[in-house]
Amino acid sequence: MVAGVLSLLVLCLTGYGWTQYHNLVAGLHTSDALGGDTKSVNGDTNILIMGLDSRLDENGNALPQDIYDALHAGDQQDGGNNANVLMLLHVPGDGSKATSLSIPRDDYVDIPGCPDGQCKGKIKQAYGLAFDQKAKQLANQGGDKGQREQQEREAGRKAEIDTVRQFLGGVTVDHFAEVTLVAFFQIAQVVQPITVCLNENTQDTYSGANFRQGQQQINASQAVAFVRQRRDVVHPQLNFTDLDREVRQQAFISSLAYQLKQGGVFTNPSQLQGILNVAKQNMAVDAGLDLMSFAGQAANLTGGNISFVTLPIVKFGKNSSGEDVNIVDVAQVQAAVRQLIGGPAPATSAPATSSAGSGSQPAQATVDVVNGTSRTGLAATVSHALAAKGYTAGTTSTDAHHVSRTVVYYGSGGSTSASAVAKLLGGVTTEHDTTVPAGHVRVVVGTAFTMPTALAGSGGGAPGGSPSTTPSSGPPDTSAPPSGLSGGGIPCVK
Template sequence: MPTMPEEQQPQRIEGDSLVFLLVGLDAESAPDTGVGDTEVAAEGEPAAWEAGAARSDTMMLLQIPADRSAATIVSLPRDSWVEVPGHGSAKLNAAYSWGGPALMVETVQNLTDLRIDHLAVIDWAGFRQLTDAVGGVRVDGERLDGRDALDYVRERKGLPEGDLDRNRRQQHFLRSLLEQTLSSDTLSSPTRLNGLLNAVGDVVSVDDGLSNSDIRDLAWGLRGLDDGEVRFMNAPVVGTETIGGQSVVILDGEAAEPLWKAMKEDAVAELVERGEAPEDLGEEVA
């Protein structure tokens, strides 16, 4: 999956920390494309991204420090009112629809001043398939299969804080999945790790710069990770407004600046120690 030419990327900070943009699409996508087009080109080449085929329903930033001792996941509300290059102010989730992976990455990089090293995209069908492939995920004592899990993470209208509560649900689900994966020693067992990576590879599209061996090496490097070392946060918000007849989320740029700086400089642990990190959202859900 192509994203942005190297010369258009923000300058890389020295070190081996990584920032991923994780995107969930609100459409059924063709295999290996991350877009709604159902045609796949000959000889296994993915179909080209098609404007308007899908919007991003979920967006998270994943930062992994150089020593692979922790991970930080920051949710970006889909209704965030942001500047989309070439289109003016709009909801964040429109960027993928208008310009595909490249515009999505550019928009988030402009918003956060972070260099996005890699992109991973999954759609509804892939999410259901992956959940079923790991045997379902236990959330609050109930094991959810793929269909129930999708309903759980996509619920919004019936929740008191709408988009923000949905972020909490998504993080709660992801925390449960990580606990399940880490408690079973999947990352430290070559056989189990291969099974997990095969399941992920079947349904997740990644950028051209991330090879299968890169993914395997990264997963193996995280084998000592404990679920308590995975931090869940939300991009700070001011509140919600109605703009042009649509409800939007207004981000708090000033409050977010220390977080983006810490992620950029591989200093999230220090930010947390100082008590300056945004709230942990993965525990309490509506």
């Protein structure tokens, strides 16, 4: 799916791509879901790729039956609106090697804004929960079905982007691309056959996978099975897990990018037009993505100047409903992200301040909360969590301007209360502000904010609290540093 997006960018480097550029932009679905997020520094670019599990097109319509037959993934009743593929592509501004971070879809994380009343879940579910919440709000409004679909998708995009930002420690998302399952299939149709390589024979009736050891050429239908396979019914000793699918996706992208570069696809008008048509039908990008300006950065990715990494999990487990989830160490994940692509430094706890002395306020001050992000309901969530710690809930509001960092502001004599609140919020910054009333502190929550576990457990989650997780009896502990593969060829994988 990343290769499909990158191929669109590389079109801009060819004469044919230049002449078709305005036609491409005019036909793409565009979105304002990113809001006013700050941009990456030093010319770096981060692009979030979201691959939807939906068996529908970008407008929410059913697909032709022959496509369902080829996909081997059910029909319009199957799938859903979860973001089953999540990759963050980091392209350094200095032209050095790019990095693609695969985020396992079942990572059990906090979901900002608690869409549909669910504050914790699989990271892939943020899109679907927000989509469903918006659909319920629009159910009785009538109007055009296509317009409602796009509003619902826009809500899903915002929720998924904010969830990924928070989980990865406040990384900046400069752009995003949303790809449906059928778009992946259609791109594979344009460039088939695709060469892949496997370490052993493998077969799976669920996904339709049936591959032999070694290099082989596959068609579009087989490509879908290749990236979806996560079990083997004939060779159980291979012990497939959902994480193996992440590596399959990385290997496919590397193989396809290599093939596009070697096979002359970028000088083939028929294939280029086919890719353009797919982009218009079943993909969406943020409105701020300028393909022409980004083409220079993306040009060398098909040459292999990219590494693929799967972010680590601690173990497989189950939530209180019995669903399979990945138990993650958020600090470990965020440290890995900082090591791989940079990003905000971890918050440090503010020093405790003695409440003794003249002019100090009571620790339990009134707390006003301002939501400086696009996460719906975040101010109320933070206010509720602080109220559970004994603070008086003040006003909650949403600022039209988004900010990246979280700050606790205080007025005259309010430094003690501000420091205490800042410590509860994970050691965020405190600043003096003469507009804050006496007896109050004002929390402005930024896009990099992650609800501390201790605070979430005291009332920051959904009604009834967050589900607990228990170890499963499945594969052994998978705790490991981030691992992946390098681009530039056709890697052999499980």
